[in-house]
Amino acid sequence: MGPSAVRLLNIFVPIKRAVDYAVKIRVNPEQTGIDLNVKHSMNPFDEIAVEEAVRIRERLKDAVKSIKVVTIGPPKSAETLRTALAMGADSAIHVEIPESAPAPEPLGVAKTLRALIERQKEGVDVVIMGKQAIDDDAGQTGQMLAGLLGWSQATFASKVVVDPEQKVANVTREIDGGLEELRCKLPVIITTDLRLNEPRYASLPNIMKAKKKPVEKLTTAELGIDLTPRLETIKVTEPPKRVGGGKVANVDELLAKLKEAGITGKHA
Amino acid sequence: MFRAASRSVRATKLRSKTLVGPSRMFSVSAMRAEEPQLNSLSTFTEEENMFRDSVKRFAVDVVGPKVREMDEKESMDPIVIQGLFEQGLMGIETSAEHGGAEASFTSAIIAIEELAKIDPSVSVMCDVHNTLVNTILRKYGTKEQQDKWLPLLSNSKLGSFCLSEPVSGSDAFALQTRATKDGDHWVINGSKMWITNSYEAEIFLIFANIDPSKGYKGITCFIATRDMGVQIAKKEEKLGIRASSTCTLNFDDLRIPAENIIGGEGKGYKLAIEILNEGRIGIAAQMLGLAQGAFDKAVPYTYQRTQFGQPIGTFQGMQFQIAEAAVELETARLLTYNAARRKEEGRSFTKEAAMAKYWASNVAQRVSGSAIEWCGGVGFTRETGIEKFWRDSKIGAIYEGTSNIQLQTIAKFIQQEYS
Numbered sequence: 161m162g163p164s165a166v167r168l169l170n171i172f173v174p175i176k177r178a179v180d181y182a183v184k185i186r187v188n189p190e191q192t193g194i195d196l197n198v199k200h201s202m203n204p205f206d207e208i209a210v211e212e213a214v215r216i217r218e219r220l221k222d223a224v225k226s227i228k229v230v231t232i233g234p235p236k237s238a239e240t241l242r243t244a245l246a247m248g249a250d251s252a253i254h255v256e257i258p259e260s261a262p263a264p265e266p267l268g269v270a271k272t273l274r275a276l277i278e279r280q281k282e283g284v285d286v287v288i289m290g291k292q293a294i295d296d297d298a299g300q301t302g303q304m305l306a307g308l309l310g311w312s313q314a315t316f317a318s319k320v321v322v323d324p325e326q327k328v329a330n331v332t333r334e335i336d337g338g339l340e341e342l343r344c345k346l347p348v349i350i351t352t353d354l355r356l357n358e359p360r361y362a363s364l365p366n367i368m369k370a371k372k373k374p375v376e377k378l379t380t381a382e383l384g385i386d387l388t389p390r391l392e393t394i395k396v397t398e399p400p401k402r403v404g405g406g407k408v409a410n411v412d413e414l415l416a417k418l419k420e421a422g423i424t425g426k427h428a
Numbered sequence: 429m430f431r432a433a434s435r436s437v438r439a440t441k442l443r444s445k446t447l448v449g450p451s452r453m454f455s456v457s458a459m460r461a462e463e464p465q466l467n468s469l470s471t472f473t474e475e476e477n478m479f480r481d482s483v484k485r486f487a488v489d490v491v492g493p494k495v496r497e498m499d500e501k502e503s504m505d506p507i508v509i510q511g512l513f514e515q516g517l518m519g520i521e522t523s524a525e526h527g528g529a530e531a532s533f534t535s536a537i538i539a540i541e542e543l544a545k546i547d548p549s550v551s552v553m554c555d556v557h558n559t560l561v562n563t564i565l566r567k568y569g570t571k572e573q574q575d576k577w578l579p580l581l582s583n584s585k586l587g588s589f590c591l592s593e594p595v596s597g598s599d600a601f602a603l604q605t606r607a608t609k610d611g612d613h614w615v616i617n618g619s620k621m622w623i624t625n626s627y628e629a630e631i632f633l634i635f636a637n638i639d640p641s642k643g644y645k646g647i648t649c650f651i652a653t654r655d656m657g658v659q660i661a662k663k664e665e666k667l668g669i670r671a672s673s674t675c676t677l678n679f680d681d682l683r684i685p686a687e688n689i690i691g692g693e694g695k696g697y698k699l700a701i702e703i704l705n706e707g708r709i710g711i712a713a714q715m716l717g718l719a720q721g722a723f724d725k726a727v728p729y730t731y732q733r734t735q736f737g738q739p740i741g742t743f744q745g746m747q748f749q750i751a752e753a754a755v756e757l758e759t760a761r762l763l764t765y766n767a768a769r770r771k772e773e774g775r776s777f778t779k780e781a782a783m784a785k786y787w788a789s790n791v792a793q794r795v796s797g798s799a800i801e802w803c804g805g806v807g808f809t810r811e812t813g814i815e816k817f818w819r820d821s822k823i824g825a826i827y828e829g830t831s832n833i834q835l836q837t838i839a840k841f842i843q844q845e846y847s
Binding site: 201239242243246361362363364365366367368369371 | 477479515520527539
């Protein structure tokens with residue numbers, strides 16, 4: 161233990177209830193969006209985030225004071241919070257929006273999360289969240305949140321090592337060129353990538369224990385946030401059906417077909 | 429199915445007010461002035477739904493890749509057994525004090541069904557351990573026995589239920605295994621046959637007669653560990669559920685302390701009858717999961733495979749067969765879950781359990797057989813795992829009470845009601 165008192169870590173994990181990855185998505189008849197009357201589950205990247213928070217606690221043990229999960233969503237999102245509690249989170253916050261409300265946009269989510277973080281009396285040291293949600297694939301919320309709070313950020317994490325005594329997080333990021341290592345001062349926003357970990361299954365005893373863990377309910381009004389969308393979706397259509405290809409006998413025929421299709425390379 | 433899931437969330441809010449402790453009694457008493465909570469059998473508590481999702485994922489991710497190998501090798505992979513324990517699947521109804529999940533009986537049924545959709549062998553291992561072994565201790569064990577054995581069964585030690593013998597199957601209580609008193613021990617001699625889980629089990633519930641002059645009233649239940657001297661003899665080579673071990677056990681002057689009698693001397697008959705009633709619902713769930721698993725594997729294929737210019741699943745003849753199979757699945761599902769809920773409510777359920785087990789095993793045979801035919805040659809080869817369901821289904825009509833025994837049980841109830 162160092163000479164200065166090490167504050168125990170408070171980990172904050174925002175999660176989202178999204179269409180399940182295995183569902184075959186169909187555009188709704190009005191062409192305003194996709195058919196949402198399908199199976200939903202926790203966004204897979206957020207599961208990885210919850211898992212990482214639990215693993216950080218397993219590594220650092222008593223140095224982690226709390227793991228709090230939060231979601232912004234309709235009443236059904238409570239199920240997603242329960243799953244996170246069953247995986248090992250201590251408590252949850254549900255910012256409930258009406259069933260009929262439009263899906264919150266990344267900036268709105270980031271502002272809500274900032275308001276929640278600033279409300280936490282014991283402070284927040286590490287925010288771990290999915291890099292993107294598999295329904296909108298926006299990939300913006302983590303970065304926006306870091307900007308709003310003025311905190312360090314490390315996105316697309318494939319490895320996270322938190323050092324509470326040094327008050328840093330060493331994060332390995334997956335970038336186009338390979339891997340990048342960052343040392344970030346706490347507090348930090350980390351977004352998870354696929355290879356960070358493999359989430360555990362919630363065991364039955366933990367599912368039953370999760371029932372007793374506290375869930376705080378809040379509204380956006382109480383937080384002073386307006387989640388009105390700034391974007392209007394005009395139309396959603398399926399991509400054109402794939403037309404079958406054809407076989408060619410040799411390279412010359414291939415070149416002829418390419419020229420026919422208008423793909424002429426001057427140096428072909 | 430998904431609308432039902434959303435309904436269940438609302439139902440939970442109402443139900444949780446009427447829940448009384450771990451036994452999940454829903455108050456549907458006619459004596460109350462208030463209306464009973466009326467739900468379809470598609471309604472489950474939030475925990476039950478979460479649990480189903482969790483078991484499903486475990487079954488698909490951990491068990492799935494090993495199914496074929498375990499079947500071909502006729503052997504249960506230790507990693508699968510360990511996974512079942514780690515997921516809390518081996519102490520589903522057991523109290524938290526004893527390392528269990530303190531969940532509902534229906535939760536156990538859900539686990540058995542979901543496991544069977546992937547591998548009926550793994551499902552029966554979980555079923556016997558929970559609905560037979562754990563339940564006997566929870567219901568008939570003394571506090572000391574529960575404190576001693578339940579944590580072991582919840583955490584790491586597989587259990588086995590030893591009733592049948594070479595001479596006694598349906599006529600279970602004609603068993604010949606004898607127990608003779610010797611000071612503060614009992615000495616057991618005899619053999620058991622067709623014992624599920626026995627190859628890997630460490631804890632055995634053994635039924636032996638302490639006083640043959642009393643007939644079935646001498647039958648007593650003993651709990652033993654393998655290291656007391658239980659001999660595992662021949663492991664059967666079977667048509668189906670090949671990864672589930674089925675062995676002959678021999679007891680040659682096996683010494684068991686007198687404190688290891690469960691439920692009292694001479695109470696083994698009553699104990700076994702009652703426990704097998706519950707176990708029946710478990711087998712119904714296994715057969716249901718099996719049938720559903722075969723259906724879920726075969727039907728998507730029929731919408732991909734095209735012949736004569738269209739997916740074979742869109743020919744009317746096929747559509748009718750698939751629809752009929754779906755109806756049968758639904759009937760098996762309703763019988764199974766209704767029997768489970770009746771038990772939770774404290775209603776009599778023996779007749780319904782017999783009906784569920786008889787019918788589900790019946791449906792499993794037909795649906796899994798159809799599944800093979802729908803997939804043609806692909807269904808017949810072992811590679812896709814479809815034919816395995818059909819082979820696995822045959823045992824459903826045989827163990828834990830043959831179909832004829834179930835029909836006899838049902839007929840007795842009818843005779844009582846109508847004559």
